[in-house]
Amino acid sequence: MxxxxxxxxxxxxxxxxxxxxxxxxxxxxxxxxxxxxxxxxxxxxxxxxxxxxxxxxxxxxxxxxxxxxxxxxxxxxxxxxxxxxRIKETNSFSLETWSNLGKMLTKLHNIHNSNYGWEDNYAFGTINVINTPSSSWVKFWGEWRLACYLSHLPVTTAKKIEHLIIKLDDFLPDHPIASLLHGDLWTGNILAHYNQPYLIDPACYYGHNEVDIAMLNLFGNPYDIFYQSYNLLEKGWQKRLAIYQIFPLIIHYILFGNYYLRMLNKILDDLKL
Structure with missing residues (x-):
């Protein structure tokens, strides 16, 4: 880097x-x-x-x-x-911006692939992100978004995640549609230009569309109008958000410290593994 x-x-x-x-x-x-x-x-x-x-x-x-x-x-x-x-930000997130974001993510997530992953690896700062393609979503998420970071975590936290990986197919579907993901979708990576959202800082790969929704909810709360214009959510999606928030919290802990470890441990404790 x-x-x-x-x-x-x-x-x-x-x-x-x-x-x-x-x-x-x-x-x-x-x-x-x-x-x-x-x-x-x-x-x-x-x-x-x-x-x-x-x-x-x-x-x-x-x-x-x-x-x-x-x-x-x-x-x-x-x-x-x-x-x-340069895209000039002209307003904060309005209702129209949230609605347009829902439409844009519907378009994004309707771009599909046969496998999960991406053709290239990349990094968040000093932390490598591996995107080796896989035909199993549970295997991809368990191996490349959880297991490969265990050595960076305190032992007690790592053990909780090891238990989650063993039971991961109880929480996640093995073959959801492989949708194109932004990969780091929080509001800091969305610019509002005359109520039209522009996406920046992508970390793309193909995966379960709920990954982007989970990240969007991790550091904020989309307005209801977003969900009215985003029409790809399936039954039980709210219960899966926590599973998908573990990966970004791991990365934030490694890069930025203990505040994010507390958030991570709370999610793991709430799962009652």
Whole structure:
């Protein structure tokens, strides 16, 4: 993973854009990535970003766009930098935005595949995410979203997850439709532009559509109108959300610390494994 100092990232952007950057406003800074809104001498607006997988992220954004999903246009994506069209946020999440998000996710999740997983692996910061294709959803989730991270966890938490993996087919369907997922769908990765949502920071793979819904509920609560326009949920979906929230909480704990471990342990305790 390459996290450059702001001055170095700006110099890399100037090299590829062949334009002087006159203003650079931080959007995010930290251990996972550096992201800036820049304005060039020629008055062009872009977002520049580096981090774990800029080339992979650019590829995913292009794939989403080719399937009619609203995302920022990719200007350049390589191993050093991701340069994107800037989407200006014009309002907070309105009822219309939530409704449009439901319609967009219906379109996204109606893109299907024969297997679960993705053609590439990528990373959240320093944490590798393995996407080896599988014909079994329970096997994929148990192996590549739970078991492979047990060594990063306290022993008591890891044992609880081991017990869950043994019983995972009691909680999850083995062959749900393999839908295209955003993979990191919380409201911080959705831009509202005149009530139209744009998706950013994807971590795509094919899997159970409820994974995205679980992430959307982990750090917020979609309005009721979202569920009125998103029509792909099946019986029992609310009970499965907790299972799908374990993976992002593991990643957040590894990257950001004990606050997320407490959230993780509460979910595991509530499951009464």
């Amino acid at each position: 390459n996290i450059y100092p702001p001055s170095a990232l700006i110099s890399i952007a100037e090299k590829y854009l062949n334009d002087k950057i006159e203003q650079a406003q931080p959007l995010t800074q930290g251990d996972v990535s550096e992201t800036f809104h820049i304005i060039t001498k020629n008055k062009k607006n872009y977002v520049i970003k580096n981090g774990a997988s800029p080339q992979s992220e650019g590829k995913m954004l292009k794939f989403l766009a080719s399937n009619g999903i609203d995302v920022p246009k990719v200007i350049l994506a390589n191993s050093e930098i991701l340069i994107l069209e």
